[in-house]
Amino acid sequence: MTDFLKRERHGAVLLLTMDRGATRNALSDPDAIDALVDACAEINADMSVRAVVLTGAHGVFSSGGNLKTLSTAVGAGLGEPVQSRLAYRNGIQRVPLALCNLEVPTIAAVNGPAIGAGCDLACMCDIRIAADEARFAESFVKLGLTPGDGGAWLLPRVVGMSRACEMAFTGRSVDAAQALGMGLVSQVVEQGALLPAALALAQEIAQHSGHALRLTKRLLREGQHTRLDTLLELSAGFQALAHHTQEHATALDAFLDKPRG
Structure with a gap:
């Protein structure tokens, strides 16, 4: 059991909290990837779970990739480009496949910055609710990179191609109000009301078959x-x-x- 992902059961609802302040809940570390993928597999096998809420601790949803280990884990530090390709396929790309194949409804309770792969992680969920302090950025271009975790497939389906292109080409962040206006989130609430709102919606969903x-x-x-x-x-x-x-x-x-x- 990893310390990255905390689990808390609320009846038929499972609350998952990314909890690694040292990396701002970065997703690219192997045990973080394993935690998310394993949780999806376990939920699919557990018919008593009817909805999932995913959020972050330490005032951040997720910073995306761990920039301190980026080169050595998946980048040029691995040597031949084919090694980087395999590192992505066997690493971070397992997360969108697992979440998109997660059978129960998922709600992202975005409590703070959702940057790069963190923004894409929110898009992997079915519903997104944001705290008023949240912000989102498809920021790969600012590092001279492309969305390596499926963001080019996910983001246009959530906000439309024009908005997705603007976010991806500029790398600019959007605040919660802008995210609401473009359909990236369906609700914006005060920070203290975020988890209650997400759990209430999850419970409303979970009352059904x-x-x-x-x-x-x-x-x-x-x-x-x-x-x-x-x-x-x-x-x-x-x-x-x-x-x-x-x-x-x-x-x-x-x-x-x-x-x-």
């Missing part, structure tokens, strides 16, 4: 890149599964038993 939530999330993900007829066929199959769950039967009975005015 765990099977339905997981199937719905998969349909939304598939709908980003598949044809309508293919998605309709997948939807029919998923709906057939949902019709045969006890959760559906219970919810339907409760609805039909309600008095009609």
Whole structure:
């Protein structure tokens, strides 16, 4: 068990807190990557978890890559370029794959700076809520780099191509109000209200059928890149599964038993 990721259970909601002040919750260290990937695998296997909230400690969401070890861990310090390619594939790139394949709804509670891969990490989550002190930057270009962790795929899907290009080409940070205006986040709250707001939303989600939530999330993900007829066929199959769950039967009975005015 790593000390990077703290876990706290709130009923059917799991709160994950990145907690490494020395690196400002950098994501690129091997044990940090393992912690996030392992947590996703464990959540997928645990049907009692219906929603996840991801946040950071120490006043920062995530600083992205660990700049002190960047060259030796994934960069020119490894020697041949092919070694850097493998380091990315076997390292940080496991995180977007794990989070995008996480079956339950995820909420990023962005409590402070989300920089570089930290910004992309927020985009890997399904919903983003920001504290008024949060800021976001797709800042790779300022280091003469490109988004190596999937940001070029993630960010345009969240804010649109024009906004994504502006962020990626300038490396400028945007504050919480700007993030709200461009659709990067869906809510902005005061710092002290961030976790309560995120957990309240997660609890609202988690009251619903765990099977339905997981199937719905998969349909939304598939709908980003598949044809309508293919998605309709997948939807029919998923709906057939949902019709045969006890959760559906219970919810339907409760609805039909309600008095009609």
